[in-house]
Amino acid sequence: MVSQSPRASASRARLRAAAAAEFAARGFAGATVDRIASRARVTKAMVYYHFPSKAALYREILRDLFASVAERVAAVREAGGSPQAQLAGFIRAINETALAEPTFPPTWLREIADGGRHVDESVLRQTARVVGTLTEILHDGEAAGVFRPLPPLVVQFGIVGPLLLSAATESLRANLPALPLYKISRESIAAHVERMALAGLAPAAPAGAGLAAPDAEKASRSKSRRSS
Amino acid sequence: MVSQSPRASASRARLRAAAAAEFAARGFAGATVDRIASRARVTKAMVYYHFPSKAALYREILRDLFASVAERVAAVREAGGSPQAQLAGFIRAINETALAEPTFPPTWLREIADGGRHVDESVLRQTARVVGTLTEILHDGEAAGVFRPLPPLVVQFGIVGPLLLSAATESLRANLPALPLYKISRESIAAHVERMALAGLAPAAPAGAGLAAPDAEKASRSKSRRSS
DNA sequence: GTCTATATCGGGATAGAC
């Protein structure tokens, strides 16, 4: 949503929003151009006036969605702070993107299930930026001795997985037979993910020592950032 | 796979396997009956001889998939042990299902993204069994004072989310341009999820005390468990 | 149980007027 192309007519904008919603709800194969047009209150021919094909429209939406996440997490890194604070910010950035763009969680989940079938070079670049930012944060934390060394993707899955499942099932759970079991707040899941991620990254305690406290007194942190 | 219906001809069995693979790879909308028939080395008419419709075939596969998970986690609970050991077993049960049935992770992810569009009563019952088992384990842990009280679904998402993302992207990552960044082992992700889940469930430290250790409960693990 | 047609229709994409 950040870097819009020069063409931004009113109908084109509605078309993008309608397509994002339709693709999120039905997936690429399940979506129909007729419904996209209908949602946008536009005729089907207009879809093909603005976009060359259903696939191209989908890829454009996919790219902007991932670009949106990438920018948010990049902003977190640039804001600086301790590795723990940056990781918490990373988690919040993902969560806020899911709130700001409700079409994002289902779309992301589908792409994963599809094995990235529609991921082209430009989309891949955006996803790489996200993992790249996380990698830098983790590297700082390892260097400072506050994070255990772990493959960035493992940490990424640990953060993104719960958030996506929670966000994607939100409207589903809301419409359920009022099972109180399924009523969970956004805050509780976000807090749990943050707690899990930080605790899971805490360095292994040196076997003999009396429980080193990996906590707050590491405030004196490196200010170095921005390497890409 | 556990509770097979009485009809189990050879072609019917191949059909089920082929359909599971096709649905996992393309989703319900993206799958075609032609390709399912072709995968099973059977004509399309045979599909409609054995199953009333594409949708019915899909629902049957969905039901068996979730039944398979439900039984594995139920077995863990029946095996007993400390709450922590049972939770670790729960995680492993999910992971082992993903290994034994590679079609499962993508299919689950798609159902979530679809908002449970194809989930009927029988499927819902199986998923409820899984959450039910987890709820019991968590309740035991709370009663014993070793788990902090958390909504079961929050914990469920924290466990299942990372495992599904990891499993669903496995073949994708294997076929990537050899980015060493993306080479992560099944063990590392399983270990991380276990560490995160247990650490995230550790009770909050009593405010006044000087850094209680949420690390010492590891001693109470390693008890009896089995895998089906 | 297994096959070869075939009916039928939804949906992506285009033509061409205005």
Place this chain on the structure above:
DNA sequence: GTCTATCCCGATATAGAC
């Protein structure tokens, strides 16, 4: 930029012979 009308392929499902 926007519309109506249409082309046409592919996909679900069925008919009916063997």
